Amino acid sequence: MQMIIKGLRIRSKSGINRLIRHLRNGDDNETIAFLRGTASDIQDMHSDALFKGAAYSVRHWIVAPHAMMDRPQMRRVLDMIAKEFEFDADRAVVVEHRKRRSTQDATELHWHVLVGEVDPVTGCVLKSSFDRVVHELVARASEYAFGHPFVAGKHTHTVIKGLRKRGMTCAADGLERTLLLMPPIPAEAFTHAQHQEKKRLGLDLPALRQIVRDATSDGTSRAGLVEALSAAGLEVKAGDKPGTWIVVNTADGILVGALHRLAGRRKSEVDMLMEPAVSTLPIQKPPTSKDHSISQELKESRAPDFTVPLQPTQPERPTVARSSFAQVAEELAVMENKASNDLLTSFPVFKPTPAVKQIKEELRDANGKLKATRDRRWDIHEQLSKAPRVQWWCYAIGLAARRRRRIQDLERALIVAEKEKQRLQISVSGRESALHREETRAKELHAEQVRDVSRKHKSAREILERIDRIRTMISEDPALADKGVAHLMSVAEMRLGRWTSPEQFTDLVSAKQP
Structure with missing residues (x-):
């Protein structure tokens, strides 16, 4: 598990009320604090984009560290994001949420950063080129700055080059020494949209993912895996795509996701685990x-x-x-x-x-x-x-x-x-x-x-x-x-x-x- 920095672009035509309700929602979060700005500021960002006729209204970043991080460190992460995407950090709305994570050793705090896609003064639109690489670069730079252990990402080679280009030679050397020879992390188990979709259907996707990972790690056979998932109300089926196994909710048959993505394992490993057991009956001599x-x-x-x-x-x-x-x-x-x-x-x-x-x-x-x-x-x-x-x-x-x-x-x-x-x-x-x-x-x-x-x-x-x-x-x-x-x-x-x-x-x- 690593520090996660994920950026989402909110479309102007989709409205902003659902996002604001999520930020204010006290059911899923133990505590909520607007550290900077208010919900009215988010409404103003959306109105500015509609007035300018922009396709996107708000850029929404989610900063979820695995190790403990305090508010001053979060301000440093905000400054790095603002520098990379070229906006004034003072016009960002920052919301702090505290809720229990699906993994026991992860910190309970995460932050939401919201900035208008359109600058109300200059009318310029925020940068969006190679945003995933930039998110990973900021995450690795933050891990180095705060003393957190490095974690391999999907763009490690590009991130190392980017750190050197920005003069962060020590961070690049440390990342290269510890992570360059490690295999890349598997594809994400689900997207933010899938997470919200399953939440509206009453499914906690992160919790289900953790259940599948534990069952796959502990299971040594197909029967054991099926039994462990069945106890949690899940069922494994063969997917429409050949060679793919999927996990569905037993009660209503709702698709949870692909088994290998939820388990964080390679597809070949999952296929080997799901292979039927070979018969061990004694060999009989055929009649002559x-x-x-x-x-x-x-x-x-x-x-x-x-x-x-x-x-x-x-x-x-x-x-x-x-x-x-x-x-x-x-x-x-x-x-x-x-x-x-x-x-x-x-x-x-x-x-x-x-x-x-x-x-x-x-x-x-x-x-x-x-x-x-x-x-x-x-x-x-x-x-x-x-x-x-x-x-x-x-x-x-x-x-x-x-x-x-x-x-x-x-x-x-x-x-x-x-x-x-x-x-x-x-x-x-x-x-x-x-x-x-x-x-x-x-x-x-x-x-x-x-x-x-x-x-x-x-x-x-x-x-x-x-x-x-x-x-x-x-x-x-x-x-x-x-x-x-x-x-x-x-x-x-x-x-x-x-x-x-x-x-x-x-x-x-x-x-x-x-």
């Missing part, structure tokens, strides 16, 4: 019959009986002892079983380690203490600036000593608060470094596990290809079964166009061991 040829029996059985008599019309072939056929068939069946099971091995899901969770908890507490200390220092500074000064007439009435002691006490308290703030900043910085090291270690371990599974899948597919080729070879020349599995694997490898060293043949044959 003089009317069946060896090639027909090989197609119908995983462990064929090679001693079936040949059809009278076929030419005579060298006879081979039944023990050779049975042994080869048994070894091939064991190898095929093992390769099939290896092919069903699912990719591991990345989860934070206990050490990462502990450091995050410590970092959250340290950030809370740092915020409280900053607020206390700010209050002391305000009291000191407003404290009455010692003037000449204070000596005449005995008030000078009292005022001097008050000023001295505030100055000492300010020094103590400043030292405490510096100490907490060092502590937060140390925990952030430790968090970065632990997360890097956990991600490297996860990447190695993914590579192991990929190698296992590749080896299993190659073994299954060789087994199919061996069965074809034996159906054409049963005498080959007398030469053993190792020789058959080498011949099949050469016929498939790949060459393997003798040492690797031994490893391939060892795969038959359970």
